[in-house]
Structure formats: structure tokens, C-alpha cells
Amino acid sequence: MSTVNEIVHAAMGLGRSERTAIAMMMLDSLPDDAEEPEDILAEALRRDAEMEAGLVKPLSYEEFMARIQRPGQAA
Numbered sequence: 001m002s003t004v005n006e007i008v009h010a011a012m013g014l015g016r017s018e019r020t021a022i023a024m025m026m027l028d029s030l031p032d033d034a035e036e037p038e039d040i041l042a043e044a045l046r047r048d049a050e051m052e053a054g055l056v057k058p059l060s061y062e063e064f065m066a067r068i069q070r071p072g073q074a075a
Contacts (some may be wrong), residue, residue: 011022050056057068 011019014022047056052059
């Protein structure tokens with residue numbers, strides 16, 4: 001199993017308690033600072049300032065959905 005879809009497909013075949021255990025392990029593997037509300041707000045404000053300054057082009061909903069369905073494509 002080398003792709004995310006294969007892993008998710010295999011995990012979905014497990015029982016609820018096994019899927020819960022996997023979900024908890026994956027969440028625990030994320031950096032602690034990723035969950036701090038202050039850090040999330042600071043990042044959102046930084047990105048908003050970049051958009052307001054014209055430094056980046058925001059994506060439409062359709063563009064965003066297309067990109068997350070085809071990971072690995074250049075922006």
C-alpha cells in the first residue's frame with residue numbers, strides 16, 4: 001500500500017474501534033503547535049494579509065476542490 005487512497009480504503013474495512021485507534025495515532029503524530037488556536041489565528045491573519053497585498057491569488061472553491069482531489073500538482 002503506497003498511496004493514501006489505498007491506505008484509507010484498507011482502513012475503512014476495519015471495525016470502528018480499529019479506525020478510532022488509527023485516527024488517534026494519526027492525530028497524535030501531528031506537531032503540538034499545529035493545534036494551538038493562537039498559531040492557527042496568526043497563520044490565518046498572515047495569509048489574509050498576503051491576499052490583501054496581492055502577493056498571492058486566492059483559489060475559488062472549484063479550484064480548491066480540484067487541487068485536493070489531484071494532490072501533487074504544482075500551484
